[in-house]
Amino acid sequence: MTKGTRQDKAAMRQAEHIEAHRTEPEEAFSDPVLRCDSCTRLVKATQLRKVGACPLCGNKRMRNVTVFDDAERKQLLSWDMRSFVAEFEPQPDE
Numbered sequence: 001m002t003k004g005t006r007q008d009k010a011a012m013r014q015a016e017h018i019e020a021h022r023t024e025p026e027e028a029f030s031d032p033v034l035r036c037d038s039c040t041r042l043v044k045a046t047q048l049r050k051v052g053a054c055p056l057c058g059n060k061r062m063r064n065v066t067v068f069d070d071a072e073r074k075q076l077l078s079w080d081m082r083s084f085v086a087e088f089e090p091q092p093d094e
């Protein structure tokens with residue numbers, strides 16, 4: 001019996017798709033830069049994904065950047081994260 005095979009395949013493909021989507025590693029952080037929980041240095045999210053840990057101290061615990069000092073601001077700008085930096089700056093009223 002081959003009747004229903006196409007539907008079965010389609011259903012299977014859909015289930016696979018859903019499963020693949022479900023098992024996709026969830027992005028814990030959406031920011032382009034994070035702060036290492038151990039050495040408190042700023043770490044690029046792309047770098048973190050590549051290395052799997054802080055490239056400076058090897059620590060794996062990261063937290064969101066909530067504040068940064070002037071030196072770190074310059075570092076962020078040198079990483080071309082102007083829009084990220086802008087999120088922390090007061091928006092001028094129109």
Ligand SMILES: [Zn+2]
Nearest residue numbers: 036039054057
């Ligand atoms: Zn570190």
